[in-house]
Amino acid sequence: MSNVVPFKKPKAAKKHKGNTLCKQGFHKWAIVDTPFDSRQGRLVTRYRCRRCGEEKTEARSP
Template sequence: MAEILPFRKPKAAAKHHGKTLCRRGFHRWTVDRAQSFDVKQGKLVTVFRCERCGATKHQLL
């Protein structure tokens, strides 16, 4: 006999898990080492990427 899977809508808490902090400005920033040089400006930059939502911010050195 096959295993029966429940087909239910995910709850709002499960759907938005970890994103509510980012919406309120509490990102979890980590340094993205893949990109460290800005070609257009010719300067070194530090790229920060949020672990939860994937947003990025840049800081010139």
Template sequence: MGDVVPFKKPLRKSPNRGMCQHGFHKWVVCKEKQFDVKQGRLVTVYRCQRCGKEKVTAH
């Protein structure tokens, strides 16, 4: 009979991103930057809590 080899569970490549890899971000309003100088109007900056990606919407 052969030797029994214990297999390890494969690790995730980026454990901190989690669901963000599939487009499920957790958007939170970032209040540091509320005015866009180039456009000259108020903007809302959203930052993902998990991966740090940002998206901007203008009013």
């Protein structure tokens, strides 16, 4: 008889590897710091994604 190779269903993590949430635009933002911008007179908040490290800034009026 020959050797039987078990064909297993690939796990979801392996199946979708490289197709992460961040690539689809669903980041997990965390606040880095909130400096005050004296030129605009606004509070500027810097965010960094916990998964991929991308940064964004957001200015809000007081």
